[in-house]
Amino acid sequence: xxNGPRLWQSLxxxxxxxxxxxxxxxxxxxxxxxxxxxxxxxxxxxIAWMEQAGLTVRIDRMGNIYGxxxxxxxxxxxxxxxxxxxxxxxxxxxxxxxGVLGGIEVVRTLDERGIGTxxxxxxxxxxxxxxxxxxxxxxxxxxxxxxxxxxxxxxLTDRDGxxxxxxxxxxGFHGPADVRLEPxxxxxxxxxxxxxxxAENDVQVGVVTGVQGISWQEITIHGRAAHAGTTPTHLRxxxxxxxxxxxxxLRSMVDSGAYGELRATVGHLAVQPDLTxxxxxxxxxxxxxxxxxxxxxxxxxxxLAAFLRTLEDGTPGLTLTTRRMARTAYVPxxxxxxxxxxxxxxxxxxxxxxxxSGAGHDAQEIAVLCPTAMVFxxxxxxxISHNPREYSTPEACAHxxxxxxTTLLRLATQ
Amino acid sequence: xxNGPRLWQSLxxxxxxxxxxxxxxxxxxxxxxxxxxxxxxxxxxxIAWMEQAGLTVRIDRMGNIYGxxxxxxxxxxxxxxxxxxxxxxxxxxxxxxxGVLGGIEVVRTLDERGIGTxxxxxxxxxxxxxxxxxxxxxxxxxxxxxxxxxxxxxxLTDRDGxxxxxxxxxxGFHGPADVRLEPxxxxxxxxxxxxxxxAENDVQVGVVTGVQGISWQEITIHGRAAHAGTTPTHLRxxxxxxxxxxxxxLRSMVDSGAYGELRATVGHLAVQPDLTxxxxxxxxxxxxxxxxxxxxxxxxxxxLAAFLRTLEDGTPGLTLTTRRMARTAYVPxxxxxxxxxxxxxxxxxxxxxxxxSGAGHDAQEIAVLCPTAMVFxxxxxxxISHNPREYSTPEACAHxxxxxxTTLLRLATQ
Ligand SMILES: NC(=O)NCCC(=O)O
Ligand SMILES: NC(=O)NCCC(=O)O
Numbered sequence: 001x002x003n004g005p006r007l008w009q010s011l012x013x014x015x016x017x018x019x020x021x022x023x024x025x026x027x028x029x030x031x032x033x034x035x036x037x038x039x040x041x042x043x044x045x046x047i048a049w050m051e052q053a054g055l056t057v058r059i060d061r062m063g064n065i066y067g068x069x070x071x072x073x074x075x076x077x078x079x080x081x082x083x084x085x086x087x088x089x090x091x092x093x094x095x096x097x098x099g100v101l102g103g104i105e106v107v108r109t110l111d112e113r114g115i116g117t118x119x120x121x122x123x124x125x126x127x128x129x130x131x132x133x134x135x136x137x138x139x140x141x142x143x144x145x146x147x148x149x150x151x152x153x154x155x156l157t158d159r160d161g162x163x164x165x166x167x168x169x170x171x172g173f174h175g176p177a178d179v180r181l182e183p184x185x186x187x188x189x190x191x192x193x194x195x196x197x198x199a200e201n202d203v204q205v206g207v208v209t210g211v212q213g214i215s216w217q218e219i220t221i222h223g224r225a226a227h228a229g230t231t232p233t234h235l236r237x238x239x240x241x242x243x244x245x246x247x248x249x250l251r252s253m254v255d256s257g258a259y260g261e262l263r264a265t266v267g268h269l270a271v272q273p274d275l276t277x278x279x280x281x282x283x284x285x286x287x288x289x290x291x292x293x294x295x296x297x298x299x300x301x302x303x304l305a306a307f308l309r310t311l312e313d314g315t316p317g318l319t320l321t322t323r324r325m326a327r328t329a330y331v332p333x334x335x336x337x338x339x340x341x342x343x344x345x346x347x348x349x350x351x352x353x354x355x356x357s358g359a360g361h362d363a364q365e366i367a368v369l370c371p372t373a374m375v376f377x378x379x380x381x382x383x384i385s386h387n388p389r390e391y392s393t394p395e396a397c398a399h400x401x402x403x404x405x406t407t408l409l410r411l412a413t414q
Numbered sequence: 415x416x417n418g419p420r421l422w423q424s425l426x427x428x429x430x431x432x433x434x435x436x437x438x439x440x441x442x443x444x445x446x447x448x449x450x451x452x453x454x455x456x457x458x459x460x461i462a463w464m465e466q467a468g469l470t471v472r473i474d475r476m477g478n479i480y481g482x483x484x485x486x487x488x489x490x491x492x493x494x495x496x497x498x499x500x501x502x503x504x505x506x507x508x509x510x511x512x513g514v515l516g517g518i519e520v521v522r523t524l525d526e527r528g529i530g531t532x533x534x535x536x537x538x539x540x541x542x543x544x545x546x547x548x549x550x551x552x553x554x555x556x557x558x559x560x561x562x563x564x565x566x567x568x569x570l571t572d573r574d575g576x577x578x579x580x581x582x583x584x585x586g587f588h589g590p591a592d593v594r595l596e597p598x599x600x601x602x603x604x605x606x607x608x609x610x611x612x613a614e615n616d617v618q619v620g621v622v623t624g625v626q627g628i629s630w631q632e633i634t635i636h637g638r639a640a641h642a643g644t645t646p647t648h649l650r651x652x653x654x655x656x657x658x659x660x661x662x663x664l665r666s667m668v669d670s671g672a673y674g675e676l677r678a679t680v681g682h683l684a685v686q687p688d689l690t691x692x693x694x695x696x697x698x699x700x701x702x703x704x705x706x707x708x709x710x711x712x713x714x715x716x717x718l719a720a721f722l723r724t725l726e727d728g729t730p731g732l733t734l735t736t737r738r739m740a741r742t743a744y745v746p747x748x749x750x751x752x753x754x755x756x757x758x759x760x761x762x763x764x765x766x767x768x769x770x771s772g773a774g775h776d777a778q779e780i781a782v783l784c785p786t787a788m789v790f791x792x793x794x795x796x797x798i799s800h801n802p803r804e805y806s807t808p809e810a811c812a813h814x815x816x817x818x819x820t821t822l823l824r825l826a827t828q
Contacts, residue, residue, distance in 0.1 A: 024636070024695075024696075088687065088689055088691070088692055089687045089689060090639050090687045090689075090692065090695065130691070131690065131691065132689040132690060132691065132692075135690070137691070193644070194641045194643075194644040195641070195644035195645065195646070196646065196649065212643070214643065216690055216691075222438070224798070224801070225504050225800060225801040226798055226799070226800060226801060227608050227609075227772070227773055227798075227799040227800040227801075228677065228679035228681055228702040228704070228800075229608070229626070229628065229677065229702070229704045229771075229772040229773040229774060230607070230608040230609035230771075230772030230773045230797065230799060231609065231677075231772075231796075231798070231799075232609070232610065232677075233665075233668055233669075233677060235610070235796055238679075240661065240680050240681070240683055241661055241662070241665055241680070243658070243661075243683075244657070244658035244659075244660075244661030244662050244680070244683075245658075245661075245662055246658075247654065247655055247657075247658030247659075248655070248658050248659055248662045251655055254647055255647075263642065263643065263645075263646075263647060265642035265652075265690075265691070265692075265693055266654050266655070266658070266694075267642055267685075267688070267689050267690045267691055267692050267693065267694065268685070268688050268689060268690055269654055269657075269658075269683065269684075269685045269688070269694075270683075270684065270685075270688070271681075271682070271683045271684075273502065273503045273504045274681070274682050274683070274684070275502055275503060275504075275682060275800075276545060276546060276549070276630055276679075276681045276682055276700040276702055276739070277502070277544070277545065277546065277551065277630075277679070277681055277702050277800065278502055278504065278546075278679075278681045278800045278801075279681065280680075280681065280683070281438075281504065281801070282438075286690040288642040288643070288690055288691050290642070290643045325690070357643075357644075358641070358643040358645075359641055359643040359644045360643060382645075382649055383644065384638070384640055384641075384645070385641040385644060385645075386639060386641040386642075386689075386691065386692045387638065387639040387640060387641075387692075387695070
């Protein structure tokens, strides 16, 4: 077993970088989006810990960081673990960080015990997993795995128009290493569940069977600014109302049950000129769809597109355009790696269930390169995440990293 | 008749102060909200024109500006005209400015012709008529008329937390004059229609019978930030979805016909944390309701409040609070002043109709102090307003100010 208190301390230390006090809840949260100054400071801290643990660090042209512990066989492909340390603007201490700091804790533990492995063990820290700054999630791992191009990623911009490429250079994380990852032997990621299933089943650990599909798009609506008092209703082209209709329609799609386990979220919504007595001329919103079933996801996307056309056709002067931000299919994880994880949990005497991930993870990108699976750690408060209330107990975190350690050790000696 | 080209030139000159180029339409608009630097520059220009026209200028503690042309009878109450020069962020050149510059043009014309009047003529320029910066419309005239207190007005804040009182001082428009206006003999305001009725009836001039009721409130919704991918739909308290439901419900109230000629607008709408994969924790929106029928307006407000309660009751974790921003009842204008305006239009050979105003105006506040009515000037493009496309022809503007001149002259000699 790993050193739980040391793991916990590193989680708490990292959470101070980019910390903020949440006015409403009184909680302390984390605000550390990718390639901000806070993220850069977090990265430097993680690199320092990697170097203290004797790892050899390399940084690639996407800013992905890898720390490597050598094995005894110089020809053997490494076992990779890791996750991300970028966060959303209202985050907790655990999302992503547990996988990175858990990996470092595994190495520290192996070193203390004098345990060597045949295969190298590498810890990856992937850039812009959250996708909230530059618009595409799992971005660093998707480029490392070859699904998205480096050029695409470097050209992405944040809301202030800054490019990801420019921000890599500005923060000093545009590294020299090749971005395309040599296929590892296997990839295992430890992550908080971010949902209620483990708590509902009263188990500490989850073996993740795969990740549901993700569809992100941005919808821009152009209508016509007009006076709220004088403009007859039939002469309005109200971009804000159209945005509202999309939000309500999405929930009715979910509630209809016609798209299986569809989830739909409008997380970003803004209108212009945004003034009390002016009919909005412009609205912008994002639509986040999730579905474990690819066919139902595609049908939901088509039906949404059809709804957008009816909005446009129903209101003269209204135009809607959509921009694809991110799209991933359902990704099943490797059954053999899942078995190793389940066995490790059994070895530690930890009850576990198998479950599908509701959130996207770097593991789903690396899965195209090598056998991959994930360990989930139970969260409190219905597993709430992307919220300062996000919390896993020190015990739950240590249990998850115990399972990670045993899994990595088993795979690295194969 | 007044000097139409000179009037037009002053409208175009004032529109350069706070001008902006509207990217989407390619039009030049005006962005001059109350007590911004642009508004202060506009005020200085107007004062300079007033002084060139020989008017005595006074500024009161609300920043309202009055320019006075003396009459022959020092005991006679003045005839007041005027309007405002503050604008929304996406305005045209005419809203408010026509009434102020039209008043100055009337004085210039009287001076050129050597025409004196028994009563003084005063031109008022009222602060924050639009209500888009500090949240309450017709604010300066409402304080001058005694409906709202100076303390209430000074304490209002803009979105950056700056108080109106502070901005009055900063811009140098916290004047020494008493804010409570001595009742004038009559008030007549010339304003663009901001709607389609005059064009539909193919007339140049409208005699305004009154102003419909206005109800402004801000609704703040607190829900719970949560992960878009992992959070089951039934566990969500989505503040953005609740805001969307309010927007859609308001339109269905309008479409139902159950509230007479109700108009409803959600002009301001913002969510937090405003990120793609986070269920919004907070939403803020404004609701602008208009109704010529006070009883139906009250019923619309009650039914909206009931709908807000069903939203709250239907979703655990969701709370809604409302804040009253502005509220005015239907205001009928004085019939005698309407007759003088109609007679003046006839004298100028201008066809006219009588109509109710869809927009709020300073006239509705001054109406509690003295007999009041308004002259409306026809607008192009369905009378679109609060939009850079807002346009009235030079002829239409001159016709309206001709009617204003004759009306003021008639009243000032009574
Ligand atoms: N784990 C996680 O929060 N990933 C961000 C991408 C997503 O929204 O699922
Ligand atoms: N005339 C005008 O635009 N007034 C602003 C107040 C309102 O929204 O009606």
